[in-house]
Amino acid sequence: MKKKLLGIMMGATLAIILTACGGGNGDKNADEGASVNDAEAIVNKSCISCHGENLEGRNGPALDKIGATLDKEEILDVIENGRGAMPAGLIEGDEAVKVAEWLSEKK
Known part of the structure; x- marks a missing residue:
């Protein structure tokens, strides 16, 4: 009984350790894609009511072409x-x- 319990505890510990250490694939492009999606989501939440759904302008x-006029810092x-x-x-x-980086690419 003690051996069985010890085996279960060791297995669970190993599973926790592997889960905590895994998952990092180092794919930089995946991070960049997430950043773009994040920026779009932020714009959709905070900006489209005044700047339009396609950033075409409203109030x-x-x-939609702001990056041709202003750089990221501006x-x-x-x-x-x-x-x-x-x-x-x-x-x-x-x-x-x-959002500034994403908009600066709109040219």
């Missing part, structure tokens, strides 16, 4: 500090950086 200016500045009728801080931190 706010069109952003876009980030607008997101963080606002401009015109857009209030500051609608998106903050890492999310703001992801």
Whole structure:
């Protein structure tokens, strides 16, 4: 009985260790894809009410080609500090950086 219990405990411990150590495939492209999806999701949640579902502009200016006019840092500045009728801080931190990078690629 003790051997059986010890075997079950060792098996469970091994399973926990392998689960904690596994899963990292090091695929950089998968991370980049997740970042793009995250940025799109953030924009869909926070920006489309003013900038339109396709970023074509509505109450706010069109952003569908904003990367041709502003670079990532300039876009980030607008997101963080606002401009015109857009209030500051609608998106903050890492999310703001992801959105600025994503929008800067819209040309």
